[in-house]
Amino acid sequence: MATILAVDDSASMRQMVAFTLKGAGHDVVEATDGVDALNKAKGKRFDLVISDVNMPNMDGITLIRELRSLPAFKFTPILMLTTESTADKKQEGKQAGATGWIVKPFNPDQLLATIRKVLG
Template sequence: MAKTIFIVDDSASLRQVVGIALRGAGYHVLEGCDGRDALAKLKGDKVHLIVSDLNMPHMDGLSFVKAVKQLPAYRFTPIVMLTTETDEAKKRAGQEAGLKAWMVKPFRPEQLLAVVQKVVAP
């Protein structure tokens, strides 16, 4: 059974690039166009990892992470931030909110897959 990874990013092209890399590695991929959309799609189904952007309309990535960690079904779901932001204060805020990792765009698909393999339990 394929592991499920939820991509949350307001850029359709980025969701497509990440999705292609993850599907090519055998993962099942769900997509949300921003934090609010993604929260609405989290219905209690098992998600093994969430990959979220930081800067999005309607609900930014940090607000999304905090909201996800309040949901009992997803409290322990690992979340990786995939963003252009490199600010240390934002990284610290992400860690405090419960992030597992922080990746900076642009990225190579093999970099993403290496992080996913470390974070997602076999």
């Protein structure tokens, strides 16, 4: 199945996302913030990136911008995890190159339904 990079500074969210995706048969690489994600992304290809927005060291918006500048990530779907209360981040994220978003709180089924939209 797909290889997915899951980025979140919250361990519980990361575990939940990774567990759900693995359960659906995907390979998951986990990263704890933007810097970590960028290091793990360099020189590799992913079918999908799912990233939290508000993270220490490098936030999700910057990460998306950085990823989009890498040739291997030019067309890769990148979804961000946002909340309703930070709705303005959606536009900011889109301008940085995000494909779409998943609104927190979400449950595993919603997560899987959403990524089906972007996985071939």
